[in-house]
Amino acid sequence: xxxxxxxxxxxxxxxxxxxxxxxxxxxxxxxxxxxxxxxxxxxxxxxxxxxxxxxxxxxxxxxxxxxxxxxxxxxxxxxxxxxxxxxxxxxxxxxxxxxxxxxxxxxxxxxxxxxxxxxxxxxxxxxxxxxxxxxxxxxxxxxxxxxxxxxxxxxxxxxxxxxxxxxxxxxxxxxxxxxxxxxxxxxxxxxxxxxxxxxxxxxxxxxxxxxxxxxxxxxxxxxxxxxxxxxxxxxxxxxxxxxxxxxxxxxxxxxxxxxxxxxxxxxxxxxxx
Amino acid sequence: xxxxxxxxxxxxxxxxxxxxxxxxxxxxxxxxxxxxxxxxxxxxxxxxxxxxxxxxxxxxxxxxxxxxxx
Numbered sequence: 001x002x003x004x005x006x007x008x009x010x011x012x013x014x015x016x017x018x019x020x021x022x023x024x025x026x027x028x029x030x031x032x033x034x035x036x037x038x039x040x041x042x043x044x045x046x047x048x049x050x051x052x053x054x055x056x057x058x059x060x061x062x063x064x065x066x067x068x069x070x071x072x073x074x075x076x077x078x079x080x081x082x083x084x085x086x087x088x089x090x091x092x093x094x095x096x097x098x099x100x101x102x103x104x105x106x107x108x109x110x111x112x113x114x115x116x117x118x119x120x121x122x123x124x125x126x127x128x129x130x131x132x133x134x135x136x137x138x139x140x141x142x143x144x145x146x147x148x149x150x151x152x153x154x155x156x157x158x159x160x161x162x163x164x165x166x167x168x169x170x171x172x173x174x175x176x177x178x179x180x181x182x183x184x185x186x187x188x189x190x191x192x193x194x195x196x197x198x199x200x201x202x203x204x205x206x207x208x209x210x211x212x213x214x215x216x217x218x219x220x221x222x223x224x225x226x227x228x229x230x231x232x233x234x235x236x237x238x239x240x241x242x243x244x245x246x247x248x249x250x251x252x253x254x255x256x257x258x259x260x261x262x263x264x265x266x267x268x269x270x271x272x273x
Numbered sequence: 274x275x276x277x278x279x280x281x282x283x284x285x286x287x288x289x290x291x292x293x294x295x296x297x298x299x300x301x302x303x304x305x306x307x308x309x310x311x312x313x314x315x316x317x318x319x320x321x322x323x324x325x326x327x328x329x330x331x332x333x334x335x336x337x338x339x340x341x342x343x
Binding site: 023024025027028029031032033036037040044047048049050051053168169172175 | 275276278283286316
């Protein structure tokens with residue numbers, strides 16, 4: 001049996017066409033207007049379909065256990081380093097991004113060659129750390145698919161311009177999204193008399209308002225390795241996007257949110273290699 | 274046996290329909306926090322814009338007629 005909206009669409013279309021035919025036969029303008037209206041709304045009902053949605057609490061129930069697992073594994077392994085989102089140049093696949101967590105807090109970031117040698121493993125021997133798939137990797141790939149581009153081909157300005165529309169209008173993830181880059185000026189000396197000032201974007205501040213993940217964010221606050229380090233799926237997806245667009249490693253510096261998690265503020269730091 | 278509506282009747286109908294659709298499309302926009310309406314908003318926006326453009330084409334035809342009439 002067809003869906004009710006489809007059935008009413010076809011019915012309106014049928015009556016509209018009939019009314020248009022009769023209006024032509026009797027040369028009756030009111031009947032023609034009725035016919036036009038019915039045909040139009042019938043076609044509109046068939047064209048504008050309802051979308052499939054899932055309830056927000058289903059989203060939390062399916063994702064939270066995975067995050068809790070990840071938090072527990074990292075805590076038990078005793079990996080002390082901060083989560084670093086590595087850009088695709090560290091991997092053979094140019095479209096991937098992974099998180100590197102070093103065993104000790106003060107370990108230097110491994111080189112792309114070191115990572116590439118063991119990129120299929122989770123626990124690395126050479127680099128002494130763990131290489132895990134970010135919780136928001138699929139979400140960042142969905143961003144790319146919706147925008148019809150790869151973030152490896154764009155820059156940070158592109159993200160700044162396009163992510164708000166993507167979050168609000170296309171994917172309806174949040175009510176508002178603001179991305180601000182905080183430049184840091186570094187002077188590069190060319191010779192004794194001249195120097196060039198380069199503007200680098202080191203800190204990226206993202207404010208997400210009323211996101212569909214706000215309940216998950218509230219729950220994720222209890223997980224120390226997730227909130228503010230690896231990040232919940234939405235923060236992680238943005239980190240993946242920034243790492244890909246900048247081509248540099250990225251860390252989540254700080255996460256702040258209101259009590260009801262309606263406004264989430266995340267500070268990302270781009271690491272200069 | 275003739276179709277009873279003239280070109281200008283259709284133009285008026287297009288204008289009214291376009292206004293209704295454009296206003297609806299704007300009111301249910303996610304930019305105003307309306308994320309609970311389960312219809313394909315992109316398609317509604319496309320339909321509204323198409324109707325608007327069709328109306329503007331009829332206006333352009335009217336202007337052309339006024340300019341070229343002796």
